[in-house]
Amino acid sequence: MSEPHEPDVSLLLVGPTGSGKSRTGNTLVGLQRFLVSHQPDSLTRECSCADAWLNRGSQRLRIRVIDSGGFGDSELSDDQQLQHLRGFADLSPCGLNVVFFVVSTGRWGRDVQDALRLFFGMCGDELIWPHTVLVVTKCGPNPSEVEDGLRRSEAFNRWVHCFQGGVICIENEAADAREQLVQHMFTCLEENNNTKWSNENFRAALRWRELIEERIARLPPYMQVAPQLRLNALLHGSEGATRAEVTRTLETQENQLEDDQRRACEIDEGNRRLRQEAAEAVAHADKLQRGLTFAIVGGVAGCAAVACQPIAVLVLGAEEAAEDAGPNVPSPGSPTRSVDSSNGQSSPSTEEVSSSSPSSSSDNHSSPEQSSSSSIHSDEAIEVCEEHLAQRAEQDLDEEIRGMEQHLAATH
Numbered sequence: 001m002s003e004p005h006e007p008d009v010s011l012l013l014v015g016p017t018g019s020g021k022s023r024t025g026n027t028l029v030g031l032q033r034f035l036v037s038h039q040p041d042s043l044t045r046e047c048s049c050a051d052a053w054l055n056r057g058s059q060r061l062r063i064r065v066i067d068s069g070g071f072g073d074s075e076l077s078d079d080q081q082l083q084h085l086r087g088f089a090d091l092s093p094c095g096l097n098v099v100f101f102v103v104s105t106g107r108w109g110r111d112v113q114d115a116l117r118l119f120f121g122m123c124g125d126e127l128i129w130p131h132t133v134l135v136v137t138k139c140g141p142n143p144s145e146v147e148d149g150l151r152r153s154e155a156f157n158r159w160v161h162c163f164q165g166g167v168i169c170i171e172n173e174a175a176d177a178r179e180q181l182v183q184h185m186f187t188c189l190e191e192n193n194n195t196k197w198s199n200e201n202f203r204a205a206l207r208w209r210e211l212i213e214e215r216i217a218r219l220p221p222y223m224q225v226a227p228q229l230r231l232n233a234l235l236h237g238s239e240g241a242t243r244a245e246v247t248r249t250l251e252t253q254e255n256q257l258e259d260d261q262r263r264a265c266e267i268d269e270g271n272r273r274l275r276q277e278a279a280e281a282v283a284h285a286d287k288l289q290r291g292l293t294f295a296i297v298g299g300v301a302g303c304a305a306v307a308c309q310p311i312a313v314l315v316l317g318a319e320e321a322a323e324d325a326g327p328n329v330p331s332p333g334s335p336t337r338s339v340d341s342s343n344g345q346s347s348p349s350t351e352e353v354s355s356s357s358p359s360s361s362s363d364n365h366s367s368p369e370q371s372s373s374s375s376i377h378s379d380e381a382i383e384v385c386e387e388h389l390a391q392r393a394e395q396d397l398d399e400e401i402r403g404m405e406q407h408l409a410a411t412h
Helices: 021-029 078-085 110-123 126-131 143-151 177-191 200-217 221-235 243-325 350-411
Strands: 009-014 048-056 059-067 098-104 132-137 167-169 337-339 346-348
Touching (some): 009 021, 009 177, 021 048, 021 059, 021 098, 021 132, 132 177, 167 177
Parallel strands (some): 098 132
Antiparallel strands (some): 048 059, 337 346
């Protein structure tokens, strides 16, 4: 099964500068998708690709044609050539089905052999040979004669074993050129059982792409758009699309996400502190309220006890005096009686009556006055105590509330 961005068939065009790679690519695609130069210098200096749909029996396949660009450019060093050539791995990271090594008629000199050594040296093994086809362009009206002459060349015969996919000579302007190229491509696919050749460069490109896709998937959907577009542009060979551009766009979105998450954490922490401070303020206010209630109740009870203490002392003193006097001693204010000898009745002594009456009257009037005075003093003391405690508690509560409001205002 093809990968999400992977075509059904990947075909690479490679060869020395000016050999006709871009024109051959246009012939395969059926459209003018690659820039063509009539000068011997390379016009295409970067890898590019074009996709086309081709019918193969009942199948409809998406074919990706990759132009290796300035491969073999004399202005580039060998390291730059290798680095440049590795660029097509990003366009087909799962490997290549077919390689068209393109040379032009009459050019089988040093530049072609240098390009062959560079390409097969980059591939690193012989497994690429069954997938490689030699395409000779600019053959004119008699391609078969060109092929016969080529096979008699000693230089060609030293390299022919590398082209196990076959040899084809064409003229790109011919009417049947596309049909010949497509047929040879399908023949090469069948001989290799539709397998793809790959090496460490391609595997590294595939790992890089998978890593980038995983990083993109971890972003929120609205942040995935920009890096995904950059990646798609690279995978489709759009002009100016590079790995560095994809990585830079992705890192920008990741940094933005990190900043957003940090700000969200700071906001959550601030809200948590506000909720905690509010809960502490409510708990403190409740504590003050309970303390105020207990203070008022305790104050009232204390005032009542103080006010009633004189009365309790008087009552207790009277009871103790009565106990000391005994049962035959009249209580203060009771009249004395004398016995009349004539009739045997006792009568109160006039002297005793006269002397006891003022005392009795005085005793009878002094007890209610003392009780009334004690009650009045007790009520007034309770009221004064209650008012004082209420004022103090209200002042303390106001000060606590103002302190909490100032603290919250300073915090936020």
